[in-house]
Amino acid sequence: MSLLPLAIDLVLALTLLWLAWRALNSPDLFRAVVLFIALGLVLGLVWVRLDAVDIALAEIALGAGVTGALLLAALAKLQPAASQTDELQTAELQTAELQTDQAAVMAPIALRLFIALLLLAFLAGLGFAVWQLWVPAPGLSNLVEARLDESGVAYPVTAVLLNFRGYDTLLELAVLLLALIGVWSLSTAPHLGDEEPEPALAALSRLLAPLMILVAAYLVWVGAYAPGGAFQAGSVLGAAGVLLRLSGWRLSLSATGWPLRLVLVLGVAVFAFIGLAVIGFDQPLLGYPPGWAKPAILAIELAATLSIGAILAALFIGGRP
Amino acid sequence: MFVSLMSVALLVAGAVFFLAGTLGLLRFPDVYTRLHALTKADNLGLGLMVLGLMVQAESLAAAGKLLFIWLLLLAASATAGQLVASWAQGKGIAPWRG
Amino acid sequence: MSSVLVFALAGLGLIGLGLYGLLVQRHLLRKVLAFNVISSGIFLLLAGLARRAPGAEPDPVPQAMVLTGIVVAVAATALALAMMLALRSATGRTRLEDHGDED
Numbered sequence: 001m002s003l004l005p006l007a008i009d010l011v012l013a014l015t016l017l018w019l020a021w022r023a024l025n026s027p028d029l030f031r032a033v034v035l036f037i038a039l040g041l042v043l044g045l046v047w048v049r050l051d052a053v054d055i056a057l058a059e060i061a062l063g064a065g066v067t068g069a070l071l072l073a074a075l076a077k078l079q080p081a082a083s084q085t086d087e088l089q090t091a092e093l094q095t096a097e098l099q100t101d102q103a104a105v106m107a108p109i110a111l112r113l114f115i116a117l118l119l120l121a122f123l124a125g126l127g128f129a130v131w132q133l134w135v136p137a138p139g140l141s142n143l144v145e146a147r148l149d150e151s152g153v154a155y156p157v158t159a160v161l162l163n164f165r166g167y168d169t170l171l172e173l174a175v176l177l178l179a180l181i182g183v184w185s186l187s188t189a190p191h192l193g194d195e196e197p198e199p200a201l202a203a204l205s206r207l208l209a210p211l212m213i214l215v216a217a218y219l220v221w222v223g224a225y226a227p228g229g230a231f232q233a234g235s236v237l238g239a240a241g242v243l244l245r246l247s248g249w250r251l252s253l254s255a256t257g258w259p260l261r262l263v264l265v266l267g268v269a270v271f272a273f274i275g276l277a278v279i280g281f282d283q284p285l286l287g288y289p290p291g292w293a294k295p296a297i298l299a300i301e302l303a304a305t306l307s308i309g310a311i312l313a314a315l316f317i318g319g320r321p
Numbered sequence: 322m323f324v325s326l327m328s329v330a331l332l333v334a335g336a337v338f339f340l341a342g343t344l345g346l347l348r349f350p351d352v353y354t355r356l357h358a359l360t361k362a363d364n365l366g367l368g369l370m371v372l373g374l375m376v377q378a379e380s381l382a383a384a385g386k387l388l389f390i391w392l393l394l395l396a397a398s399a400t401a402g403q404l405v406a407s408w409a410q411g412k413g414i415a416p417w418r419g
Numbered sequence: 420m421s422s423v424l425v426f427a428l429a430g431l432g433l434i435g436l437g438l439y440g441l442l443v444q445r446h447l448l449r450k451v452l453a454f455n456v457i458s459s460g461i462f463l464l465l466a467g468l469a470r471r472a473p474g475a476e477p478d479p480v481p482q483a484m485v486l487t488g489i490v491v492a493v494a495a496t497a498l499a500l501a502m503m504l505a506l507r508s509a510t511g512r513t514r515l516e517d518h519g520d521e522d
Contacts, residue, residue, distance in 0.1 A: 139478035179494035
């Protein structure tokens with residue numbers, strides 16, 4: 001065995017830890033958020049090294065992309081005045097804020113030390129548990145392999161998500177919807193100003209938005225036999241929504257009423273309807289009748305993709321229209 | 322043999338450009354010159370790497386996808402560079418004059 | 420020492436760093452970041468455990484769980500940030516009330 005891959009992985013792992021430390025302890029919030037986005041990107045590389053291409057896709061689009069956009073948007077709302085004042089004032093403002101920050105931001109040093117010691121003990125215990133578990137075990141992969149033919153798709157991860165562990169995915173879609181309801185009940189959508197977007201950004205989003213929709217459709221389809229599927233496709237759609245929003249595009253008023261809400265609940269509704277309807281065909285809840293698994297999964301994935309994309313974009317806009 | 326040699330040469334050349342771009346990002350004096358390092362050197366580096374991977378690609382479709390990734394990145398980094406530069410200009414940051 | 424074990428240990432490290440940040444930092448945005456670092460660490464640990472058998476195909480069940488988890492983490496982050504902004508517009512503060520604080 002060559003040592004080079006191991007060396008690369010060690011460097012990646014150390015980079016992860018260093019970025020996490022800097023992201024959590026950098027005094028400047030903007031820097032912290034940017035470091036966190038970098039952490040997500042490096043994590044995407046790690047997923048590729050672990051042969052988890054699906055997770056890498058989701059991590060880059062969601063963990064780094066959409067989460068980063070959410071954090072930056074929240075940061076911009078936290079410091080609205082800073083961009084208006086000129087540079088010198090901003091710098092002064094920031095140092096003043098920093099000093100008050102340093103005094104009150106962190107727990108006292110004795111408490112920090114105590115917490116660190118406590119956490120080290122906890123981590124040692126967790127590490128020991130992982131060490132005990134570290135015997136080669138196939139886990140559930142043999143079971144999945146044996147029943148893959150009945151699942152309606154040829155790719156194990158998609159089979160687990162939409163057939164074997166359909167409950168998880170259904171409830172996850174419900175969690176997404178709940179989060180959006182929470183966000184909507186906290187505020188109304190900020191009014192978009194009439195200022196012209198950057199021409200370059202507007203041109204890029206005109207170019208990319210149709211392309212992203214195409215990529216999303218491709219990802220849903222390819223999920224049947226290769227890495228891809230509703231989550232990744234939905235993330236790409238959501239990212240397209242974020243991009244369009246940033247370049248000043250908005251839904252027409254006639255579409256923000258029930259049409260928007262219909263798209264948002266479509267994923268949960270179709271999944272729950274199919275999951276319940278199969279009971280009429282002598283199947284357990286969420287158990288597809290033989291021969292019907294593939295069309296059922298395709299219908300659920302298409303609906304879920306639309307809903308995930310719409311929900312992510314709505315979460316970014318943040319607030320009831 | 323020839324194909325893999327060519328691929329290695331292209332990948333190494335790409336890595337050299339990336340290294341130069343990173344060096345520029347770290348060492349250049351202001352935001353505009355740093356953007357210059359990022360958008361020019363890194364895009365060329367990635368182009369060379371994509372070319373190096375394309376000669377190894379199993380099918381025409383795979384090679385096409387790689388080329389497509391490069392074109393997308395060109396569009397994205399050109400836009401990002403433009404956005405950062407116009408933000409900096411809006412803030413009144415004067416270009417560095419050696 | 421295999422690469423997978425390296426990443427599982429890195430996952431442990433991320434959990435530790437994240438928990439420390441969650442407990443020590445008071446700014447709510449930093450707490451949200453810390454929470455995301457913890458979830459990344461847990462995902463790495465899970466995916467590492469899915470690949471214990473050397474050379475074999477990775478176990479698809481933990482992979483699917485991690486995928487689900489990433490989406491849920493994004494939704495939770497969005498909700499947490501919205502709650503932080505609501506707290507800020509209601510009280511002007513970006514940290515939670517603390518009995519030891521004078522403000």
